[in-house]
Amino acid sequence: MDIHELTRELKTTNDSKIVMLVADGLGGLPQTPGGPTELGAAETPNLDNLAKIGASGSLVPIKPGITPGSGPGHLGLFGYDPLKYIIGRGVLEATGIGFKVEPGDVAIRCNFCTLDAEGKITDRRAGRIPTENSAPLAAKLREVKIPNAEVFVEPVKEHRFVVVFRGQGLGGNVEDTDPQKTGVPPLDPVAHDEAGRRTAEAARQFVAQAGKLLADQPAANGLTMRGFSVKPDLPTYEEVYGVKAAAIAVYPMYKGLAQLVGMEIVGQPGTLDEEIDVLEQAWNDYDFFFVHFKYTDSRGEDGDFQAKSQMIEEFDRVIPRVTALNPTVLIVTGDHSTPASLASHSWHPVPTLLVADTCRTDACLRFSEVDALGGGLGHFEAVYLMPLALAHANRLGKFGA
C-alpha cells in the first residue's frame, strides 16, 4: 500500500487552506567551513518567527545523496514518488516551454544540425544558430503532415526545438537519433515495442519532410531527435488528496510540472510580489496553493553566495502578506539545495517549515539548515510533506479502527 493509496482512502474535505511556498534551490552550504550558509547569512525575521511557532524539519528530496533535477524535485514535493513517476526528457522539455502535453502524446527534444552533401553530420548544433533564426525555422516545420498523427513543433532556444506527435497508439520506447558525434548520419529511430514502432515511423516521415523544408538552409539543414517520451500517468491532486489546487509561478517549467499533477495555473505574475497578488486574488477559489520562487536557485546556479542570500531576504519579505491570509497550513520549503559554492543543484537536505494550529512546537528559534536538524518534523523524505500538510489541515481520517 503506497502513500497515495492511503491518502485516497483517508482524505476528507473541509474549508482549510494549505499554502506551499517553494524557494527553488533553497538549501545551501557555507562558503568557509563552519561559516553560515546562504540562508544562515540572510536576515529572515519573518521566517524565524514562523520557526518559533511552527515545526521545522530537514527534507530529503529523493533519497540521501541523490541530487534531483527540477522535475523529480517538484514531483517529490507534490507527493509523487519521483522514482516511480519518471518524466521523460521530451515531456520535460515540452512542459518547460509551456506546451500542455496530453495523455498519449509523444514529446521529443530535437536539435537542428548541419549535414554535408552525403547526409553526414558536420555540426551537431547547427553552429549554435541564434534563436531569432531558429524559431522561424521551427515554425516552418509545422508544414509537415503525417498520416494518423497531429504534429506540433515548438521553438525552444538556439538549436533546440520540441516536436510532439498526437495520435492513437503512439509510444515513447524509441532510441535517440543523435549519434553524439560528427562524420556520421543521424541514426534511424529504433523502436522496442509496437507503440514505439508507430512513433518511429512518424519520426522517419517527419525527418524526410523536414529535410526538404530545410534543404536550402546553410547551417540548420538537418535535425536529430532525443528523449522520445509519453506523459507519465499521474493521478491528480483532486484524486489523491481531494484538494482543488492552484499553481502560481513565473516560469513555464514549474507551471508545466504543476499541470502534470492537475493543478490549475493561476494568473500571469512576473515577480514574487505579483505572485502574492495572485495568491490573494485566488484565495477563495482553491484549497491548495503552490507558489514557486525561482531566483534562490538561479543565484545559486550562478555561484553567487551574496546574491542568493539577498534573494532569500526578498523571499522573507513577502511572508507577512502570506500569513495575513491566515492559511490553515503554511509550508516553506525548496525542491532541492543549490549551494553557491557548487553552482549547481545538490543532494543536501532542504530546511522546511510547517506552521499550523495543529503542529507540535519544537525548540527551533530560527529557520536554517542547522536548526531544522532538531526540528519536530524530523528528517523526512519529500513525498511525506503532502500527507503531513493534509494531516495538519485535518484533511486525513484515521487509518484503521
Next chain:
Amino acid sequence: MDIHELTRELKTTNDSKIVMLVADGLGGLPQTPGGPTELGAAETPNLDNLAKIGASGSLVPIKPGITPGSGPGHLGLFGYDPLKYIIGRGVLEATGIGFKVEPGDVAIRCNFCTLDAEGKITDRRAGRIPTENSAPLAAKLREVKIPNAEVFVEPVKEHRFVVVFRGQGLGGNVEDTDPQKTGVPPLDPVAHDEAGRRTAEAARQFVAQAGKLLADQPAANGLTMRGFSVKPDLPTYEEVYGVKAAAIAVYPMYKGLAQLVGMEIVGQPGTLDEEIDVLEQAWNDYDFFFVHFKYTDSRGEDGDFQAKSQMIEEFDRVIPRVTALNPTVLIVTGDHSTPASLASHSWHPVPTLLVADTCRTDACLRFSEVDALGGGLGHFEAVYLMPLALAHANRLGKFGA
C-alpha cells in the same frame, strides 16, 4: 527482505527479559503555542531518570501524517507492518470484546435495525436499543443453525453485536448489507470471490432465521451486517522473534490485538497497579512483556489536558516497580498521540525510551516530545522498535559475515 525475514534469520535466545510499557495515546500537543504538552506539563521524575540513562527517540506510528487506529497502532509497535497486515472491522470488533478469532473465521459487525411490514428499514439502530435489552436478543440468535458452519453471536453494546462463522473455505470478500439509509430493505450480501460466496450464503441463511426469531420484537426485528473479514495471517512472536510473549492489559481490545500475534494473555488486572502485580507474578514465565495502560488515551480523547497529565503522572509512579525487576530492556512508548487539544488520535510522533546496558546514552535529560527529537534512537518507524529491543537484549545475531 522485510524486517521479519531478517529477525527470523538472526534471532537467538538467551535469558533476557524485555518489557514494553505502552501508554496509549502518549504523545500530545501544547495548549498554547510554545507551551508544554501533557507530558511536558506532567511531573515524571522516574521517566526523566530513565531518559538520562537510556536512549530516547521519536517514533512515527505508521508513516508521517498518518493517524492510526488502535489496531494499526499496536501492530506497528509489535513490529508488524500495519500497511501489509490489515485487520478488518469485523475481526477488530470481535477482538475488542474478547472473542478469540481463529484462522479461517469470518467475523461480522452487526446492527439490530427496525423493519416495517414491507421489510424496509425505518431505524438503522433499532431506536438505540439499550444493552440490557439487546444482549439477550443477541444470545437468542445463537439458535440459528447453518449447514457447514458453526455460528457464534456475541453482544457488544446497544444495537451492536458480532457474528462469527467458523467453517471450511469461508472468505471475507463480501459487501456490507447496511444500505446506510432508511426507507429501503437491507442489501443482499454481494460476494466477490468463491470463498466470499460461501460466506454470503451463510449470511443469507442467518438473516432469514434471525428474522423469524426477532419477528415479535417491537424495535429490533431486523439486522444489517458490515465489515465481513477474516483474521489476517499473522506470524507469531515466537516465530519471528523467538520470544515467549505475555500481554498484560485491562481492556479486551488490547488483549485481542496481542493474541493476534501469539502473545499469551496473563492475569485479569483491573488497574495499572494490578497490571504490575501480574508482571511481577509472571516474571519468570516469559521473555517479553507487553503492558498496556489505557487512560492516557482516554483522557486525551476526552479533551482533558490536565487529566491526561495526571494519568501520565500515575504511569510514572509505577516505573520503580518495573525497574526493580531489572529488565534487560525496558521500553516506554505509545501506539500514537492523542492530544487533548484535538480530542482524538493524531499522526504526531510518540516520544519513546529504550533503557538497556547496551544502549548508547544520549544527551536527553527529560522524557518529553521535544527532548526525544534529539535522542539516540532518532526518528524511526514503529516497526523498528522490536528489532531494536531484540538487539539491545542481545537476541539478534550478525547479518552476514
